[in-house]
Amino acid sequence: xxxxxxxxxxxxxxxxxxxxxxxxxxxxxxxNYLLVLLAIVAIFSDRKGGAIVGFFCGAIEGSLxxxxxxxxxxxxVITGFILGWMNDLKLQRSVLLAVLTTVGGTLxxxxxxxxxxxxPEIIPFLGATIKTAxxxxxxxxxxxxxxxxxxxxxx
Amino acid sequence: MNVRxxxxxxxxxxLIVLLALGAILGRAQSSARLVGREDFVSRIFVGVLSPxxxxxxxxxxxxxxxxxxxxxxxxxERENEMLKKELRALSVYNDTVALLRNDLDSQRKLxxxxxxxxxxxxxxxxxxxxxxxxxxxxxxxxxxxxxxxAVVSGDGLVGTIQSSDKGFxxxxxxxxxKPAIGALLSARNPPSAGLIHGDGGQILTLxxxxxxxxxxxxxxxxxxxxxxxxxxxxxxxxxxxxIENLESGQLxxxxxxxxxxxxxxxxxxxx
Numbered sequence: 489x490x491x492x493x494x495x496x497x498x499x500x501x502x503x504x505x506x507x508x509x510x511x512x513x514x515x516x517x518x519x520n521y522l523l524v525l526l527a528i529v530a531i532f533s534d535r536k537g538g539a540i541v542g543f544f545c546g547a548i549e550g551s552l553x554x555x556x557x558x559x560x561x562x563x564x565v566i567t568g569f570i571l572g573w574m575n576d577l578k579l580q581r582s583v584l585l586a587v588l589t590t591v592g593g594t595l596x597x598x599x600x601x602x603x604x605x606x607x608p609e610i611i612p613f614l615g616a617t618i619k620t621a622x623x624x625x626x627x628x629x630x631x632x633x634x635x636x637x638x639x640x641x642x643x
Numbered sequence: 644m645n646v647r648x649x650x651x652x653x654x655x656x657x658l659i660v661l662l663a664l665g666a667i668l669g670r671a672q673s674s675a676r677l678v679g680r681e682d683f684v685s686r687i688f689v690g691v692l693s694p695x696x697x698x699x700x701x702x703x704x705x706x707x708x709x710x711x712x713x714x715x716x717x718x719x720e721r722e723n724e725m726l727k728k729e730l731r732a733l734s735v736y737n738d739t740v741a742l743l744r745n746d747l748d749s750q751r752k753l754x755x756x757x758x759x760x761x762x763x764x765x766x767x768x769x770x771x772x773x774x775x776x777x778x779x780x781x782x783x784x785x786x787x788x789x790x791x792x793a794v795v796s797g798d799g800l801v802g803t804i805q806s807s808d809k810g811f812x813x814x815x816x817x818x819x820x821k822p823a824i825g826a827l828l829s830a831r832n833p834p835s836a837g838l839i840h841g842d843g844g845q846i847l848t849l850x851x852x853x854x855x856x857x858x859x860x861x862x863x864x865x866x867x868x869x870x871x872x873x874x875x876x877x878x879x880x881x882x883x884x885x886i887e888n889l890e891s892g893q894l895x896x897x898x899x900x901x902x903x904x905x906x907x908x909x910x911x912x913x914x
Contacts, residue, residue, distance in 0.1 A: 499691065507696030508703055535654040543661045547668065548692070551685035555676070558669025565661045
């Protein structure tokens with residue numbers, strides 16, 4: 489059941505990623521919905537689950553961008569794996585943790601991507617990454633609030 | 644124990660498999676791009692996500708428009724009012740531009756107008772007395788003007804000088820009942836000639852000397868030149884009606900003048 493919900497969420501956030509970022513940009517800040525989903529799912533998952541969700545998030549993003557599919561998949565898989573691994577630290581789940589995880593996850597995923605597929609201009613890329621991470625941190629709050637009851641279902 | 648320690652954990656194995664799968668898919672994408680096509684993974688994802696993305700995109704646009712409409716209503720109303728005012732101001736400006744353009748055309752016509760063997764003296768209209776069929780112009784005896792000279796604009800005959808003094812002259816308009824001015828229909832051969840005068844209104848009356856004269860609506864009426872001071876060929880107007888009086892044997896034509904007196908600013912006196 490939970491896997492099905494996560495699969496639907498991946499499709500839903502893929503739709504968001506394809507149709508919304510330019511429409512919901514604020515002061516040239518654009519969110520990355522798939523990275524928000526990856527971070528929130530990883531909070532309630534483990535290394536394996538995080539890596540699998542990361543794989544699909546990366547595949548969708550790479551497909552939408554049209555290039556660097558391998559790099560997107562690799563960066564998201566590694567990020568999901570690391571975020572899932574953090575569950576071993578047994579941190580108290582909270583909105584703050586969700587925000588920090590999302591911001592950190594976004595930065596980590598994009599920095600990994602930057603190393604394996606270097607963009608033409610590093611500084612602007614990092615600037616855009618920081619802005620996206622901040623926007624993602626805001627979006628993570630409602631997503632976490634909605635995801636928490638679903639994650640606690642006993643099915 | 645050693646065998647257990649060396650075994651790769653399932654999580655790490657998953658990571659490696661997913662990375663390998665990613666590399667394979669990336670290679671497929673690169674190969675497809677080389678032949679100018681989309682790879683199958685991209686086709687699937689884009690195909691699956693497009694309808695949903697379109698729906699969410701449209702919904703976001705609608706929501707954005709709605710919220711903008713609510714929060715910007717006051718500002719839009721103010722802008723609307725301001726634009727309406729600007730439109731009204733622009734309309735007045737356009738009218739002014741049209742009037743100035745007419746003035747400019749009139750000036751050009753005055754400058755280009757042939758002198759008809761006379762000397763041209765330019766003057767401004769400084770007074771207009773519609774009831775008396777008179778105008779006052781800003782040139783007088785100091786420029787050699789005197790009674791009887793033809794006063795014209797770019798469109799045609801305005802009238803004749805009634806009296807002149809230093810610095811100004813009084814002009815009797817062609818709409819005045821007196822004096823009558825010699826006129827003819829330039830397009831007729833032989834030209835039908837007569838005397839033209841006003842009736843106090845806008846329309847002029849041309850009384851032909853010959854009751855059998857050829858005349859029709861649309862004929863151009865010009866000065867006859869049978870006067871010492873008014874040369875031949877100055878446009879007066881166009882025939883709009885022919886009236887035959889069988890009892891008195893008279894033939895007259897009603898003529899619409901070519902000069903709009905109310906819009907005159909400058910005139911030329913043919914000296």
